[in-house]
Amino acid sequence: MSRVYEPTDHVVEKSLLPSFEQYQNMHKESLEDPESFWSELANEFYWQTPYQRGNIVSYNFNVDAGRIFVRWLEGSRTNICFNVLDRNVRNGLGERIAFYWEGNHPEDYSRITYMKLMDLVCQFANGLRERGIGKGDRVSIYMPMILETVVCMLACARIGAVHSVVFAGFSSDSLSERMSDCKAKAIVTADGAWRGEKLLVLKNTCDEAIQKARDKYNHYVDMCIVVPHLDRVTPCGKIPDDVKTLYKWNEDVDVWWHDIVEGMSTICPPEWLTPDDPLFMLYTSGSTGKPKGVLHTTAGYMLYAAATFRYVFDHREKDIYWCTADVGWITGHTYVVYAPMANAATSVMFEGTPFFPDNDRFWAVCEKYKVTQFYTAPTAIRALTKFGDEMVKRHNLDSLRVLGSVGEPINPEAWLWYYNVVGQGRCSIVDTFWQTETGGHVLTSLPAATPMKPGAAGFPFFGVEPTIIDENGRVIEGVGEGYLVFARPWPGIMTSLYQDHNRYEDVYFRKFPGYYCTGDGARRDEDGFLWVTGRIDDMLNVSGHLMSTAEVEGVLTEDSNVAEAAVVSKPHPVKGESLYCFVILNEGAKFDADLIDSLKKRVRSRIGAFAAPDVIQHAPGLPKTRSGKIMRRILRKIAQGDKNVGDTSTLADPSIVDMLFLTRR
Numbered sequence: 324m325s326r327v328y329e330p331t332d333h334v335v336e337k338s339l340l341p342s343f344e345q346y347q348n349m350h351k352e353s354l355e356d357p358e359s360f361w362s363e364l365a366n367e368f369y370w371q372t373p374y375q376r377g378n379i380v381s382y383n384f385n386v387d388a389g390r391i392f393v394r395w396l397e398g399s400r401t402n403i404c405f406n407v408l409d410r411n412v413r414n415g416l417g418e419r420i421a422f423y424w425e426g427n428h429p430e431d432y433s434r435i436t437y438m439k440l441m442d443l444v445c446q447f448a449n450g451l452r453e454r455g456i457g458k459g460d461r462v463s464i465y466m467p468m469i470l471e472t473v474v475c476m477l478a479c480a481r482i483g484a485v486h487s488v489v490f491a492g493f494s495s496d497s498l499s500e501r502m503s504d505c506k507a508k509a510i511v512t513a514d515g516a517w518r519g520e521k522l523l524v525l526k527n528t529c530d531e532a533i534q535k536a537r538d539k540y541n542h543y544v545d546m547c548i549v550v551p552h553l554d555r556v557t558p559c560g561k562i563p564d565d566v567k568t569l570y571k572w573n574e575d576v577d578v579w580w581h582d583i584v585e586g587m588s589t590i591c592p593p594e595w596l597t598p599d600d601p602l603f604m605l606y607t608s609g610s611t612g613k614p615k616g617v618l619h620t621t622a623g624y625m626l627y628a629a630a631t632f633r634y635v636f637d638h639r640e641k642d643i644y645w646c647t648a649d650v651g652w653i654t655g656h657t658y659v660v661y662a663p664m665a666n667a668a669t670s671v672m673f674e675g676t677p678f679f680p681d682n683d684r685f686w687a688v689c690e691k692y693k694v695t696q697f698y699t700a701p702t703a704i705r706a707l708t709k710f711g712d713e714m715v716k717r718h719n720l721d722s723l724r725v726l727g728s729v730g731e732p733i734n735p736e737a738w739l740w741y742y743n744v745v746g747q748g749r750c751s752i753v754d755t756f757w758q759t760e761t762g763g764h765v766l767t768s769l770p771a772a773t774p775m776k777p778g779a780a781g782f783p784f785f786g787v788e789p790t791i792i793d794e795n796g797r798v799i800e801g802v803g804e805g806y807l808v809f810a811r812p813w814p815g816i817m818t819s820l821y822q823d824h825n826r827y828e829d830v831y832f833r834k835f836p837g838y839y840c841t842g843d844g845a846r847r848d849e850d851g852f853l854w855v856t857g858r859i860d861d862m863l864n865v866s867g868h869l870m871s872t873a874e875v876e877g878v879l880t881e882d883s884n885v886a887e888a889a890v891v892s893k894p895h896p897v898k899g900e901s902l903y904c905f906v907i908l909n910e911g912a913k914f915d916a917d918l919i920d921s922l923k924k925r926v927r928s929r930i931g932a933f934a935a936p937d938v939i940q941h942a943p944g945l946p947k948t949r950s951g952k953i954m955r956r957i958l959r960k961i962a963q964g965d966k967n968v969g970d971t972s973t974l975a976d977p978s979i980v981d982m983l984f985l986t987r988r
């Protein structure tokens with residue numbers, strides 16, 4: 324049984340949504356009368372053509388009944404760039420700071436108002452148009468966390484060009500595959516950026532990707548737009564010897580950013596988009612290799628981004644909000660760019676890493692800007708707990724009110740540290756469950772309205788109807804565990820996969836007709852809390868007992884010797900599957916027979932004898948993607964002693980794989 328944490332006065336006072344009852348009423352209304360619920364929010368936005376009454380949403384989620392589709396606000400025309408910039412400026416908020424930019428080096432920082440940002444976006448948008456980019460054209464973006472990245476995304480949105488941001492940690496192979504798949508006309512990048520003490524020469528990666536796109540995919544990019552970023556920031560490390568001249572310049576394709584905007588007007592009429600016009604696409608990894616180009620459109624996404632931000636972060640005027648995610652991921656799209664700006668919020672945008680110049684950088688930045696909402700990933704929290712409480716306590720974090728978590732289930736140990744040490748026991752934690760595909764949060768706690776349990780994602784957001792079903796598609800009411808699916812669309816849901824609607828239907832709708840299938844497991848407890856138990860492919864079935872890897876990992880990390888754990892299933896002749904556990908130890912901890920024994924005992928006693936791990940392996944590190952996601956597929960291979968691990972190119976550090984084979988038991 325886990326303890327229930329109620330929101331404290333620090334959070335409840337002056338809250339937008341101060342009670343559970345109010346949440347329940349609003350949730351009920353959002354399901355019973357979506358038209359009245361969402362049209363009220365829609366009225367805050369500018370519509371060049373309003374949607375026709377009665378058309379708030381139409382959809383088909385049943386593959387057996389024909390083509391799957393979702394359409395919100397049919398008949399409407401609007402533009403999200405206009406709504407997050409011009410609308411705010413017209414409302415008298417032009418002088419409000421949109422972003423405080425904090426560079427990799429603490430001495431590099433700047434700020435930009437909504438008005439100034441609008442001018443820059445319009446100029447860049449005009450520059451793109453001038454060079455032949457317009458509605459429906461794809462633009463790849465391979466950028467560091469700098470203000471031009473926001474300018475570029477919004478400029479594309481303004482002219483109806485479809486941005487496809489590729490995280491600037493991806494290799495040239497991945498970038499070329501992604502920009503060729505969507506036939507990008509242009510790519511926007513920077514010469515380079517510092518990440519901690521490491522220099523990334525992004526322009527070189529782009530050049531390689533452009534070359535590979537030609538050679539491998541016969542795709543020619545017209546233009547590579549380059550922001551000269553390195554000259555204006557403080558060098559943070561040594562420029563490697565092998566980088567003699569940092570990069571080459573190719574007159575045929577390369578254009579400087581400033582040459583695009585030079586002489587451009589700050590007035591740029593937006594392209595008015597329908598709910599069928601794509602806003603952006605974002606590639607996400609699929610279980611079958613080829614990345615999926617998740618497609619989002621404007622009207623529904625805009626409403627949902629705005630609503631989730633407002634309620635999940637309990638946003639109020641004068642708040643300073645900081646989401647540490649990179650814009651290369653959906654979290655960056657929705658909760659660095661579109662959602663805060665749709666609420667005229669003031670945000671921090673951070674270029675650096677949590678570990679530079681020291682391991683207290685996150686807390687230093689929170690203190691510097693008096694951050695009220697801080698939103699990061701469990702992997703970062705776990706990494707930071709290792710450096711001890713003192714790193715946090717040397718900073719004044721009294722401004723904090725809401726702490727967000729996203730990307731994976733947060734283990735109770737990390738939750739408690741976040742709650743007690745960072746939040747000083749008075750902030751609310753919002754554990755936000757969602758996906759690239761969902762556009763915005765779908766399960767979460769709400770800071771002042773819902774109670775919290777460490778590790779539980781909590782409750783459905785407005786418009787969301789979660790259902791738990793078993794393998795045979797039978798609905799599990801009340802307490803139980805199974806597949807997490809959704810019975811109807813919410814405004815933020817993706818509308819298709821780029822040029823692959825069949826795959827969209829197959830991956831998300833075929834398994835359980837009538838439902839959107841998340842691919843995650845979930846459990847509803849006796850208090851109605853929803854717990855996301857991890858990917859279904861990470862579900863373990865040991866002797867007929869269904870359990871989640873996350874559950875076992877949570878138990879292992881309770882041991883003070885263990886910093887991080889990853890559990891995978893290993894086929895077992897009698898039990899079907901068995902637990903194979905990788906553990907990363909804290910500094911100074913010793914891996915020996917006693918530790919193995921006590922870890923096994925701990926799992927047995929916390930979950931049950933059936934859950935006793937067969938193997939505990941000491942891991943120097945875990946195979947993670949650059950976004951911090953553990954690639955369990957690879958761990959399963961290691962557990963089985965199968966050297967045939969497949970593609971490791973998306974790993975942050977592929978050498979981990981060999982090390983894990985060496986420490987295998």
Ligand code: WT7
Pocket residue numbers: 607652653654728729730731732733754755756757758759760780841842843855857858
């Ligand atoms: C998958 C989606 C959502 C933006 C970042 C990741 C896992 C995400 C949580 C959470 C448990 C979570 C799920 C989901 N996930 N948030 N709060 N609790 N699991 O986006 O790369 O599309 O990954 O991340 O497994 O399906 P993504």
